Amino acid sequence: MTTTSETTENGRRLRCALFVDFDNVYIGLQRLDPAAAEAFAAHPGDWLRALEQGSDIDGDFTRRFLVRACYLNPSVFSQFRPNFTRAGFSVVDCPSLTQQGKSSADINLVLDAVDALSAQTRYDEFVILSADADFTPLALRCRAADRRVTIVTAGPAASAYRAVADTVVTADELVELVTPPPAADLVAPAAPAPVEGAPAPAAAGTAAEPPAAAGSGRGGGRAPASPARKAVLRLVRAAERPLPGDVVAQAAWKADPALRGSGWDGTGDLFAWLARTVPELGTAPQPAPGFVWDPKRFSEADLQPVETVDLPPLQRQVVEVTDIPNLPTERYRVLLTALADDVRTTPFVRPETARRVRDACQAAGEAIGRASVNTVISGVLFAGLDLTTRPSAAELAQTWADNVVGLCRGARMELSPADVAAIRAWVGGGLVPR
Numbered sequence: 001m002t003t004t005s006e007t008t009e010n011g012r013r014l015r016c017a018l019f020v021d022f023d024n025v026y027i028g029l030q031r032l033d034p035a036a037a038e039a040f041a042a043h044p045g046d047w048l049r050a051l052e053q054g055s056d057i058d059g060d061f062t063r064r065f066l067v068r069a070c071y072l073n074p075s076v077f078s079q080f081r082p083n084f085t086r087a088g089f090s091v092v093d094c095p096s097l098t099q100q101g102k103s104s105a106d107i108n109l110v111l112d113a114v115d116a117l118s119a120q121t122r123y124d125e126f127v128i129l130s131a132d133a134d135f136t137p138l139a140l141r142c143r144a145a146d147r148r149v150t151i152v153t154a155g156p157a158a159s160a161y162r163a164v165a166d167t168v169v170t171a172d173e174l175v176e177l178v179t180p181p182p183a184a185d186l187v188a189p190a191a192p193a194p195v196e197g198a199p200a201p202a203a204a205g206t207a208a209e210p211p212a213a214a215g216s217g218r219g220g221g222r223a224p225a226s227p228a229r230k231a232v233l234r235l236v237r238a239a240e241r242p243l244p245g246d247v248v249a250q251a252a253w254k255a256d257p258a259l260r261g262s263g264w265d266g267t268g269d270l271f272a273w274l275a276r277t278v279p280e281l282g283t284a285p286q287p288a289p290g291f292v293w294d295p296k297r298f299s300e301a302d303l304q305p306v307e308t309v310d311l312p313p314l315q316r317q318v319v320e321v322t323d324i325p326n327l328p329t330e331r332y333r334v335l336l337t338a339l340a341d342d343v344r345t346t347p348f349v350r351p352e353t354a355r356r357v358r359d360a361c362q363a364a365g366e367a368i369g370r371a372s373v374n375t376v377i378s379g380v381l382f383a384g385l386d387l388t389t390r391p392s393a394a395e396l397a398q399t400w401a402d403n404v405v406g407l408c409r410g411a412r413m414e415l416s417p418a419d420v421a422a423i424r425a426w427v428g429g430g431l432v433p434r
Helices: 022-032 034-042 044-051 074-086 105-117 136-144 171-178 227-238 245-255 270-277 313-322 329-345 350-363 370-382 393-410 417-427
Strands: 006-008 011-021 053-056 059-072 090-093 125-130 148-153 167-169 282-284 291-293
Touching: 011 022, 011 105, 022 034, 022 059, 022 074, 022 105, 022 125, 022 171, 022 370, 034 044, 034 074, 034 171, 044 053, 044 059, 044 074, 044 171, 059 074, 059 105, 059 125, 074 090, 090 105, 105 125, 105 136, 125 136, 136 148, 148 171, 167 171, 171 370, 227 245, 227 270, 227 291, 245 270, 245 291, 270 282, 313 393, 313 417, 329 350, 329 370, 329 393, 329 417, 350 370, 370 393, 393 417
Parallel strands: 011 059, 011 125, 059 090, 125 148, 148 167
Antiparallel strands: 006 011, 053 059, 282 291
């Protein structure tokens, strides 16, 4: 029996088993981004190739998916079967077992994964695509068997998996993973062949740098980035908020210790090095220790200090177990009201809507960052509310509160009726009808 991952001349290669809970992923993506849902179902080979590249504390690696299993309800999603079959998946029919439409996908997936744990081939990593927290026990079982676990979630369950999985790909990251690159990237003119030993030509502006994170699988044909650049991109693009400069510096030094003794490769300091090596990231040297962020999700407005919120014990626990924004009632009211005002007057497009709502909150004097706005928008979308229907602030508040209570119950919190009422009044900004 083989017991260790392979090491090739191009680095480590992990033997992986991939299990896709199709119904949950597709429905979760539909709520968040219908175009991403269609791309996920229509072109599984594309995102599968993107997933083949990964990284951990030991560096980059390549995945070899020896098992590719997709579990779907044939009475609802049979039209997508050929797409997955063509991509090398074994498609397992999981018809509805109840009048509510609950299928047998969960139990079939778990049984097959447990069988794979005891198989003659030793799989180094188990990769599970789903949209809920039902697979936490399976992740624990895999970890107990000393296997890597990667969870790719299309729902609000990321917080439930962070403690039990080695890697968690959030719903927003999954949307980026399955969405085709911009047309401009596909028709970019080919660069002249480099002369061996000659330095690469300088990029003309930041657009020449690949916007996708290292390992996304969309940078074919480009020279490999430095280990420090890769490490910084991975860290910043996975962060839920702008990161302090010292945190980013530690990641760069760990990936390339020579940077510490070379004065940041001759540039003088971290931020000069970032401007030269990772120009697509947003940076601000002040206030100390400076900050670094992903400009697709944040801006300098997100650096404004948020005063400490002294929440009651129940609310503190909710924030800790669900990762919802740590905001008091009045700030939730401002956020939900600003969101309702925006979708009433302007067509809903998630990135632009989030930016405008963040700006409206800042203009109202409330230090609410874009990450908080994105979390609320994603929550109401996952809960099934269509923001193109221009819901009122009260409807938004009720849906968001329902979502938060659902997250608490998914985290196995014991909630009394009084606890539920307190949570709903808090996260609903006082707008939820009693």
